[in-house]
Amino acid sequence: MTQLALVIDLNVCVGCHACVTSCKEWNTSGLSGPLSDFNAYGKDPTGTFFNRVQTFEVGVYPNTETVHFPKSCLHCEEPPCVPVCPTGASYKRAEDGIVLVDYDKCIGCKYCSWACPYGARELDENQKVMKKCTLCVDRIYDMNLPERERRPACVLSCPASARLFGDIHDPESEVSRAIREQGGFELMPEWGTKPANHYLPRRKMRLHLHEDELVRADNPLKKEEYMPKPDINEPTLDDVMPW
Amino acid sequence: MAPTYRADEPIPSEDRTGERKLDTTCYMCACRCGIRVTLKDGKVRYIEGNPDHPLNKGVICAKGASGIMKQYSPARLTKPLKRKAGAVRGEGKFEAISWEETFQILEERLGNIRATDPKQFALYTGRDQMQALTGLFAKQFGTPNYAAHGGFCSVNMAAGMVYTIGGSFWEFGGPDLDRAKLFVMIGTAEDHHSNPMKIALSQFKRNGGRFIAINPVRTGYAAIADEWVPIKPGTDGALFLALIHEILALGLYDRDFLVKYTNSAELVNMDEKSSEYGMFVRTEVPVEEGCFDPQNKLWWDREADRPVLSHAEGVDPFLMGEFALKDGTPVKPAFQLLKERVAEYTPEWAAGITGIPVETIRRLAHEMGVVARDQRIELPIAWTDAWGHEHQTMTGNPVSFHAMRGLAAHSNGFHTIRALSILMTVLGTIDRPGGFRHKAPFPRPIPPCPKTPSTPLAVKPNTPLDGMVLGWPADPDDLFVDDDGEPVRLDKAFSWEYPLAVHGLMHNAITNAWRGDPYKIDTLLIFMANMAWNSSMNTVNVRDMMADRDENGDYKIPFIVVADAFMSETVAFADLVLPDTTYLERHDVMSLLDRPISEFDGPVDSVRVPVLPPTGDCKPFQEVLIEIGSRLKLPAFVHADGRRKFRDYPDFIINYETEPGSGIGFLSGWRGNGGEKTLRGAPNPRQWEMYAANDCHYHYELPRSYQYMRNWNRGYLDWAQRHRLTRYAEPILIHLYSEVLQSFRLAAQGKGISRLPPQRLRKRVETFFDPLPFYYEPLESQRTDTAKYPLNAITQRPMAMYHSWDSQNAWLRQIHAHNYLYVNPKLAKGLGIDDGDWIWVESQWGKVRCMCRFSEAVEPGTVWTWNAIGKASGAWNLSPDANESQKGFLLNHLISEELPPEPVTGTRCSNSDPVTGQAAWFDVRVRIYKADAAEPEQTSPQFKPMTTPPGVRKRPKLWQALFGGSSEFDMSHTGERS
Amino acid sequence: MHPAFSVIFLTVLLGFGQGTFLALATAEIYAYFDLLPMPPQSYFNAAGAFVALAFLTGGLFASFFHLGRPERAWRTATKWRTSWLSREVIALPAFMGAVFLYLLVHFFEWNPVIIERIGAPPVTLSLVIVAIGTVLAFVLFVCTAMIYASLKFLQEWHTPLTVINYILIGGASGFLFTAVLASIVQPDLTYFFGGLSALLLVLATGTRIASLIRNLRLRPKSTLQTAIGVHHRQIAQKTQGAMGGSFNTREFFHGKSPLFLKSARWGFLVTAFLVPFALTIVAIAIERPEPLFLAVAIQAAGLLVERWFFFAEANHPQNIYYQSIA
């Protein structure tokens, strides 16, 4: 069975928020829009976003790592948010594993958001229905779009290509390979939700120098030893040796 | 309610009837990515990156994707405005007027100025991408008082590198991350090459490159670095000099590169009594007129042990040593002088200044040197050098650097950047695979040819300025000063105070005009710069100056015109407001005459075409300039008989030529009648359509053999000359040793053969015009009680905000609604400050109350904040209690536009680099302390809330939801759409 | 979690309603086995059923305030196979129906005998309804409590104690209320209900304190480390990605200080348990109903605090992701 998902490479994510606003932009006017904003030009502006980028600091100065951390619905394989929904508005699609909300059924009881350990759902407080990442289901199957564009908006936008998209059940897919080869991990594995979205860890590139690399035969300094020829008239042994 | 999905039904496809996709160029920032705008029924549905665009290859950034919310922002100006009779400047009380009235006011006022004293008109432009046009307008008007943002932005970067290698970072060149193995990024948070940098950086990391970030702060790009090297602000010069020291000491430099492609081996006159002291020794080779660097210097032949003409066939010169010419003149190769210069600059010395451990400094030098030497790239590209030697391969030493304002925005930035350029040079990484690479029209001769006039006589009534408004002085005779050596320009650029101020000093213009030093002006036109806020230092006082009146009750700056698209802080100070269109509503050109979007592989320029009609009475500022230019009968805009030459801006772009028949215009692509010519050719009436049909850009890919080593590449140089990118096709040798600087120093020492600086500035010029880079503590620190103000305060650009202009953007402001001062917990705890506390930040100039946020990712002697998030209350049509004004703050209040008077002479100088006039934003020293518990939880200073002028739409209350493509907004309370 | 007043009222009122009905049921069963000096009279039962129904209706009414789109509330009944919320939505009207029938039976005093067996008292319609109603009351308790107890990430709730507490607290409050009602309508039953309410209160106090102790000892299973998959001892969030707050910052955190929380805990222990218990004992001892009135009033207030605390105390793991703005 297909399980579509995002794989987010923390090794290259620079925290630019492109995925945040391109998601908002696509979806507010898309099939699952609008995404309402409250106090858009006033105090404490707030609104519905499907994807947020957060920042964490790891370690103590000067050994600090700054980690940018994008998070949207993880499309869990065992999604705790789905069975709790009393109306069936929340569901997981059998054919591709995308977890969706049917706004026409949702009563805005928020129970599903309580059941999501990841804080990935957001109630649209204007429309009073629960919203969340749809994995851009209205893009990826839209045959009116060129094939290249049949990918989530956030994936297309990401300047660092830190967001991979594909079927994690297909072992040959780019995402499966990335998870396998680069140590892809799940968030909060302790709950057994089996998030479909995975994250790739930071990696470090180091250089090891050997002593002898700093002293080499072809050192150009050798060419700079200025040895002017002595004046022909300067004393030599020729002047004193009798034989 | 929007249609949604049913568990039991297939996902419906979006209804795409009434949809159109149009390509244009983004302008949510200066990066200029290609975008594809989807319109539905004439409304923006979606903006995405254009996959066929060379710059961004389909990606977009947070700002670009929020363009819709800029288009529909409630902060937009939509009508020309005149200050209400009787209203006080700064109150922002306006009446709407017609464009005809607007033009009449301008025509009359500017006409009078031009007929009497053109320099009474000053034109300053901020994040403008058409300086070629605004500069042309100023020149045609005849005023010397023109500058764009470069002086307060990063002119140190441009000048420091262009005067050294003939090209620069910024938009003019960059690191070849495609082939680099080691990449060192210094003092960069975001930069103009926003998306391309991110694309390249992730590719570089995926390919296994090693990435080192040198920055007092670890965020953004530095976050994903393999190694973060925290450094004390303003000390990078010391680090680079120590790296050069170590590299020279170990012989890790690229000798061959230095000999052939730089002036390292050229012999410098060391006779202190000579008027040529410190200049290169020249032989009798006929000197050509102009800007270029004649190849008439000497080398010392290693084999023959005698001086020879540089680049003499088969000669291997000494780089080190000291010699005497036949006439007894002592000489040394320039490289020897560099070696002597860095002798004292040991890693141990630098460690004490930079705060970087000495082992780290050594290791960095070794890594750079060994990677450059041992991981050398050989590309199978044959090329011919400027001396006619053929090379079978193109070699590269794969160590790349990138640096920006972290180096530039310090008063020692010019020399720091010279030091970095020289570091890159000794590693042999200039315009080579895996190193630094130029972008057309760079490299330029050193210095580039354009010059300003050099005398006040060049400013004459009813006459265009005799010379360029901005230029590149090669020696003191190129300065724009009067007989006493005093400035001709209002901002004092190109004077002895800031001789190489190649981008002007906008940050001093208002203060100077207010004070009448060097003179008073009449009309100040500000375009796309928020000078009453974030692009001025000392903002509180500058605002007062803008509204200040003399004894007669007249404004000290009599007339202020602001051309803006939004309700910025500066708009409140205008007498006349010209409402501009947004980038989606106008034609624009990113021209080779200005700042094109060239790639490493060749010139690229691009355009914007309108995808939407103008909103309200908005008019593109370009159209306004052409209209005024035509009405004032500026020669470039009218025929000889005074008839208007250009219908409008698009017509101007197509038909304007730099000189009649020159074939050089704003756009380089599809020139010639049928679009068959490149770079140079007759005007093409269908040029706009051809750009529009080609993703709004023109990309000329150079032959592979012309893509590297362009300073010395015969093929490239000839090509550039033939296509009139440059006048000369001489090799552009790297100025490891700068004779240009030495010529100013000689003048200051009274030795030169040119003009001499006024007495009060001699010491200053002598000190700072050192032909070799040296380290000095930033000027402000030198004149600050650093025991009292121990900390450095700096800013960074957030990736999701552009300067001051995105707070009006409903989506972006949710990411950065206000800002904190980031403080290392170790520092804060010692001061009894806790995370989230309200604190005071105080410099010797002023103080600001704000909130503190702990961060382990900042050097403990440094505090920092995001730039320009704080706003004045009510500006940008935000509610007066918006976070931006109540919790957000502007660091600029703490930064002075002038330095404390010089202790001995009492001379007043700009808070800028003494060589280039670059604004020293990052020099400010501060202390922090906890705010009293009784104080309000609100930032200080506060300003009276700005009033909303006519034509600006009401901001929506409570809910807002964009549903692009159908109706603009849904602002109902229920969220039900009909 | 952020305690929503709709849910606080919903659960407290339902508890009252269920408890009251269970009290009536207990009296009837006692009477059936002839353990009461004087069986409950129809008018008493009717009054009691009316009050219980009023509580339940009030709860139902409050629940609508919790829904964003109450007009679609009917849909909530569809997912009873998986959702405790859905089950509650079915159990509540079913239970209310039983109470309503019970009200009718006693209001119209039409209580035919349904089963007659030799050697045992006849089983009346009322008794049958009592049996069904009792089952439904417990089902409803379980459904309501399981809405919370089934969420395993909310470790404070994810325990059988949640179900037990809902039953015992609801029961105690209902019995106490019934005692007060009896003191007005059928005073001879006052101390029967009073005594049972005191007993239930003792049990409830025990299990509630047990849950408090358990929760104080809980170690959160999710940490910053598991949340972002970085294994380092020192991790701190700097930005949560939205400065003006978001649904995630409003829905899952009470926004009150630890001190406030602590006061609330002691507050409800005193007002919902200790004081009502003491007053009930006093009432029984002095055989005067007035202290019971006071006890009900104080307990009602205390239970609102208890329920507020119940929600506030629950620490949602999602909060790990929403700690800091900058």
Ligand SMILES: Nc1nc2c(c(=O)[nH]1)N[C@H]1C(S)=C(S)[C@@H](COP(=O)(O)OP(=O)(O)OC[C@H]3O[C@@H](n4cnc5c(=O)[nH]c(N)nc54)[C@H](O)[C@@H]3O)O[C@H]1N2
């Ligand atoms: N998103 C976004 N992009 C932008 C802009 C924007 O406003 N928003 N503005 C555009 C403009 S006009 C410009 S000029 C460019 C500028 O782009 P950048 O040059 O990246 O400018 P800053 O954000 O000022 O970054 C300065 C960096 O230098 C560091 N720094 C400060 N002092 C020192 C020092 O002494 N040594 C070292 N090593 N580092 C130091 C700071 O910590 C910071 O990381 O960005 C452009 N791009």
Ligand SMILES: Nc1nc2c(c(=O)[nH]1)N[C@H]1C(S)=C(S)[C@@H](COP(=O)(O)OP(=O)(O)OC[C@H]3O[C@@H](n4cnc5c(=O)[nH]c(N)nc54)[C@H](O)[C@@H]3O)O[C@H]1N2
């Ligand atoms: N403390 C501190 N201060 C700094 C810096 C720093 O690092 N630290 N950086 C400095 C640098 S590098 C720069 S470049 C400056 C930038 O400073 P400014 O040049 O002042 O830039 P903005 O704030 O973007 O303001 C530009 C103005 O252009 C307007 N605008 C936007 N779009 C349009 C348009 O399409 N047409 C017209 N006519 N107007 C438009 C905006 O509304 C705004 O009023 O700030 C400088 N100030």
Ligand code: SF4
């Ligand atoms: S767009 Fe890509 S790089 Fe930017 S924050 Fe999102 S994932 Fe990270």
Ligand code: SF4
């Ligand atoms: S991340 Fe949350 S909302 Fe998404 S499927 Fe998993 S539990 Fe459900």
Ligand code: SF4
């Ligand atoms: S809020 Fe909507 S989707 Fe979530 S549980 Fe309630 S009905 Fe289901």
Ligand code: SF4
């Ligand atoms: S997949 Fe689509 S809906 Fe989900 S975060 Fe990305 S852009 Fe948003």
Ligand code: SF4
């Ligand atoms: S980087 Fe600048 S030009 Fe490119 S998409 Fe972003 S805002 Fe637009």
Ligand SMILES: [Mo]
């Ligand atoms: Mo800038």
